[in-house]
Amino acid sequence: MAAALGDQLVLSAPVRAIDSTGSLVEVTADGRTVEARHVILAVPPALAAGIQYGPQLPATRAQLLQRLPMGSLTKAEAVYDRPFWRDAGLSGQSLLDGEPVRSTFDNTPPSGRPGVLLGLIGAEAARPWSMRAPEERKAAVLDSFASVVGDGARQPLDYFEVDWPGEQWSRGGPVGYAPPGVLLDYGSTIRAPVGPIHWAGTETSTYWNGYMEGAVRSGERAASEVLAAFDD
Numbered sequence: 001m002a003a004a005l006g007d008q009l010v011l012s013a014p015v016r017a018i019d020s021t022g023s024l025v026e027v028t029a030d031g032r033t034v035e036a037r038h039v040i041l042a043v044p045p046a047l048a049a050g051i052q053y054g055p056q057l058p059a060t061r062a063q064l065l066q067r068l069p070m071g072s073l074t075k076a077e078a079v080y081d082r083p084f085w086r087d088a089g090l091s092g093q094s095l096l097d098g099e100p101v102r103s104t105f106d107n108t109p110p111s112g113r114p115g116v117l118l119g120l121i122g123a124e125a126a127r128p129w130s131m132r133a134p135e136e137r138k139a140a141v142l143d144s145f146a147s148v149v150g151d152g153a154r155q156p157l158d159y160f161e162v163d164w165p166g167e168q169w170s171r172g173g174p175v176g177y178a179p180p181g182v183l184l185d186y187g188s189t190i191r192a193p194v195g196p197i198h199w200a201g202t203e204t205s206t207y208w209n210g211y212m213e214g215a216v217r218s219g220e221r222a223a224s225e226v227l228a229a230f231d232d
């Protein structure tokens with residue numbers, strides 16, 4: 001898809017403002033301004049709230065954007081020469097009730113090398129552990145991994161992690177979620193276009209909401225809204 005779009009695909013240009021007061025919508029990003037008849041906004045609600053809208057968004061839509069926070073999630077990956085745990089018949093996949101890691105997955109590429117073990121540190125474990133010293137967190141993560149696949153986990157060739165709440169253009173993960181009551185009070189606004197602005201992103205999906213599948217479905221739904229508007 002990226003190859004087909006060529007230089008129409010622009011990266012590293014965060015949108016700062018969307019002005020739909022004129023006959024065309026004007027989208028201002030870092031380094032460029034684009035005019036269009038319709039805009040599909042596929043950024044998580046918490047980040048869409050940081051864009052400046054003209055005219056300002058309807059109150060219920062603006063309040064919805066205030067009420068879908070990003071989750072807290074850190075992802076850690078340890079790299080080994082090979083997925084040694086498979087020799088013992090272990091899958092590398094687990095759910096843990098301790099800390100910091102709450103679940104692990106075998107993230108080894110299809111080629112079979114190197115061996116990669118992935119751990120997720122989520123929610124109430126993610127917040128305190130994100131504030132600990134990196135070396136302390138790494139040692140604790142490797143302890144978690146060792147509890148799943150054995151002591152070999154303590155000697156990775158490489159180790160890296162991403163703290164999603166610390167990422168400027170994500171501010172959390174895996175997605176924006178609706179605390180109790182939000183969908184009852186504001187759910188009817190979640191997919192309703194605001195003038196020429198159409199809302200996509202996995203948070204707007206009615207199926208596999210919060211996953212890649214939901215993101216793709218939301219894009220198809222928003223694209224069909226725009227196509228239908230062109231037909232009018």
Ligand SMILES: Cc1cc2nc3c(=O)[nH]c(=O)nc-3n(C[C@H](O)[C@H](O)[C@H](O)COP(=O)(O)OP(=O)(O)OC[C@H]3O[C@@H](n4cnc5c(N)ncnc54)[C@H](O)[C@@H]3O)c2cc1C
Pocket residue numbers: 013014015016042043044047048051073074075164169170172173174175200201202203210211212213215
């Ligand atoms: C650690 C982790 C593990 C996950 N594991 C899985 C999994 O196993 N399976 C699964 O299905 N899903 C998984 N997910 C969830 C999945 O990543 C999301 O559901 C999916 O990426 C949502 O797609 P999206 O297009 O809605 O939004 P995103 O992928 O969040 O894309 C939004 C984009 O908007 C950009 N952006 C933000 N603000 C602006 C702005 N102002 N201007 C321009 N661009 C902006 C961001 O940089 C980002 O690229 C995981 C997520 C995380 C964080």
